[in-house]
Amino acid sequence: MRYEAPATAKAAAKLLLGAKGSAKILAGGTDLLVQLRSGMKPPGLVVDIKHIAAMSGIKKERGGFRIGAAVPSAVMGENKGLGKAWPGVVEATGLIGSTQIQGRATMAGNLCNASPAADSVPALAAAGAVARIAGPGKRRDIPAEKIATGPGKTSLKKGELVESIFLPKRPPRSGDAYLRFIPRTEMDIAAASAGVNLTLDRKGVCTAARVALGAVGPRVILSAKAAKALIGTRLEDSALEGFAAACSAAATPIDDKRGTKEFKTHVAGVLARRAAVIAYERAGGKP
Amino acid sequence: MIKTKFKLVGTRPLRPDGVDKVTGRARFGADISAPGMLHALILRSPHAHARIKSIDTSRAEKLPGVKAVVTRDDFKLPEREDLVDICRNVMAREKALYDGHAVAAVAAVSKTVAREALKRIQVEYQVLPHVTDVDAAMKPRAPILHKGMRTIGAEPAAKKDSNVAQIHTFGHGDVVKGFAKADIIIERSFKTEATHQGYIEPHACLATYGADDRADLWCCTQGHYMVRNACAGLLGMEVSHLRVTASEIGGGFGGKTTVFIEPVALALSRKAGKPVKLVMSRDEVFRASGPTSSSSTDVKIGITKKGKITAAQAILRYQGGAFPGSPVQFGAMTGFAPYDLENVHTVGYDVVANRPKQAAYRAPGAPLAAFAIESVIDELAHKIGMDPLEFRLKNAAREGTKSSYGPTFGPIGLEATLKESKKHPHHLAPLGPNQGRGVACGFWFNFGGQTSVSLNIGEDGTVSVVEGNPDIGGSRASMCLMAAEELGVPYEKVRTVIADTASLGYNEVTDGSRVTFAVGMATIKAARQAIAIMCERAAKIWDIPAEAVVWEDGCAKPAGSNAGNFKPMTLAEIAGSAGSTGGPISGHSEATADGAGVSFATHMVDVEVDPDTGKVTVLRYTVFQDAGKAIHPAYVEGQFQGGAAQGVGWAINEEYIYGEDGRLQNPGFLDYRIPVASDLPMIDTVILEIPNPGHPYGVRGVGETSIVPPLAAIANAVSEAAGVRLTHLPMSPPRVLKAMMENGKGAA
Amino acid sequence: MTKTAVSTTINGDAAEFLCETGETLLDVLRDRLDLTGSKEGCGTGDCGACSVMLDGRLVCSCLVLGVEAQGRAVETIEGMAEGETLHPLQQKFLEHAALQCGVCTPGFLVAAKALLEVNDDPSESQVRYWLAGNLCRCTGYDKIVRAVLDTAKDMRSARA
Known part of the structure; x- marks a missing residue:
């Protein structure tokens, strides 16, 4: 296993492209080292991206935020502006693992690990986040939810890596929230999760919504039907009931050690509903 | 006579091993190395049940850096019957009996080489049908684990092979007559899933076997004499040729009361002629150490309208993994122990299944029985509108009660714990919506056993206590306190060390809540012997009869004015002159400690249940327990709190989850969910x-009773909050939500 | 197996070691530098017994590669006391009997110290959530949480 710590994204892409056997990107390492430990065949090359300046900071850009792929969750949590604009995304990323994990784990890593239960992904999908991909050719931007294509699989080609994630400028009266269900209070993988991102008009009526469900399908589920159940409403009880039902209907979970299909389906609706109420309040809506 | 006035006992000094443990200096199992040491790894069966047709290690042996490979061929089946199953568990023979069963092991110059070597070992398996569930294992056509195993205690005598190893029965009176007298009878069935002790330190050892057939073993264990005995037996050694040193131990809770890797490390070291270090990964700890039984229990209790129990019975079925020996008999003995019963009958089935051989876990077997029985007790109390504490008081076992398992109780503290809980502010605090309060009682026998202690008086008057029981939770502090109390010297003048097996007589394992009781008693006796010697020395110096000297406040004094008028001699003065008065001074005690006082507890817990998700939050918890005499109260509280916390995990989220393929699905702390601080x-x-008459200070063991009531107390609280009786542990959110929905109580 | 040479700082002192690229920082600390105070309870970042500070951030050393320590500063439990003087947290852990077996203790102390460095007045809930990645199986956390809160109180009044 060769270890390289290049200084630029270009150099990283070149290393990845030139790798003979398998190559892995090391950001926070909180997934990679666990996989190595659990008997994964060691990759021929590990590319540490933490020495790449362009990937190591949070920048304001066009009224939004560009978050480098090597930025650990803890640093995101300490950025006040980011937390104010996108509390749901910051909270989602802040839920990944313990304080110790937070010191290392990155949002981009969470995205590229492509776990169906990744905490930051539903929040990113709901936020309409855009991943910037560096590679041998030109940089390209794709919606965050298009990165993972299935458990452990991504749409990235050989030599490509996520360089940053962009969270766009928010219209006024917008709010987002993310909730997950775990059996404990911490240190668990979501059995079901939901990210909700809303914009309201002056009267508190929802004019735009994005709703994403996690851990209830092979990849994040962005549900237009669920979003539609919120648009045009003030999130009255009846609207929320329809919304929760739409979320449960959109969920396609499996039975596993983290819960039964029935349980996850039900809880996806419960959490989405609760997240919607938080997002609504954050957008300035009065419940 | 029980001592009741103390100067030091009952205070809370800093533990003597404390600085080592807060600075990282303390050496645990994996913390030492030896020159030329090899690293070992174990190859484990991926199958729950498979015939091992062949094992080919030749490709591994050829790998450069590999120094030894061992398999079943390196372990002769011992003649001693008590070691046969241990041998089979340590290394699979004809069959692998569970996912994780050891099949081969290698020792190599590095972990990397050892890892590569494991991949080169070829094992040919013939996969067999398996069974992991206790009820399924008892079915007539279940896959049989052990050919030729016939149920012991079956009536009429068993004629066919069975996974039921043994049937145990206990009780007295006539339950049929008792039920006939009952106004109300409740009968219910319960299930619990297997849990793990969850000690944070994985098993680890360092074995050094010499060409002279003498060996040293360093390991984390609850009993290094047990390790010596088992390893010597498995390797065909004489016990005195194997010296075992216990490292500091990073938790055990019963899980380190047997051997797993130690004989393998010794066998590898013998073959390689070099020291071998063997450390389990967390995955291995879950798959291949000794978790608890899972269980299935039917309880039937009858009462009068006024709340008097007329008859009680329980049928308990515990699977104990791949070998006989589940603690079902303890379950059958302890479950009804808190009650004064005219008619009681329990039957316990010890069942084998394709899971790792269970090991003890804190009051082994008792929490499962208490869960089932205390749940029915709670339901009966509610049914007649009686406070559950009042109901228990009405039926409580007291001094003179014939216990459900036979003996008659001496002075016991159950009633005191119940009365204390009734008047505690916790009992009177209001509850909010979706909240419930549960109480439950629990009992554990406690144990004494074989114990050796030496107490040496240093030439400057300081004292060393040499004992042979690994300090798992502050017991050195208790020994120092008791020795200092007896000798009348400051606590800081006493040091307690844990000797290796060559340096002190035999000691039973640190289990059965025995250490503060039995080792404490031996320490007191050793101190008293040393005092007698010191009095003799003073008598010699003063030239008066030894009987005329008494020991007070750390000094030898003339017994009275008749004895003569001499200035009291301090311990340090006597120690300083020992060379000229007869030589070194020490006391010792070697005995089998009887008289361990039984212990009772009552737990009270408040929970809140989220009606939308079934998630249980523990809001408030209070433990009431009889300690006999708390030597170091802070560590007694610690035992109470630790037992309660483990009980919370057991009740709410911890469980072994097996797939259809018989493989353990959650062998890690991520999905085997022990409580975290925020839970x-x-x-x-x-x-x-309530003093135990069997101990000079009245001590009762406290370590185990604290895990007996929580499962039931929490189940009672959750059942109240959820509005439906929960009968299957753990009460994880999916189970609670399902129960609520089926009962029409869920918010959906 | 070729090894990589790494220069780093451990507890304020320059340190150099050779390691395989697949070795974790925890492996290096324990097996190559004989700093065995950091423990391996799981090797997967779930128990916190291997907690160390890496450039001032609390991390699990089992989830850091040894080679990543190049040019960085590592602080371990061995560096917590100043000579013979225990850190106030170490002292409070002893006074509160906040340890039983003691194997999780180094990780808890390193993590709690990191907390008090960013928040000298944490609530009970903040302490519990900050320490949720440190598993203790003996104590039920009660005395650990009390020891941390009590240390914070003392540190605040010493400053006032």
């Missing part, structure tokens, strides 16, 4: 002290 509230404790 728990502060855990209040109330220490009651």
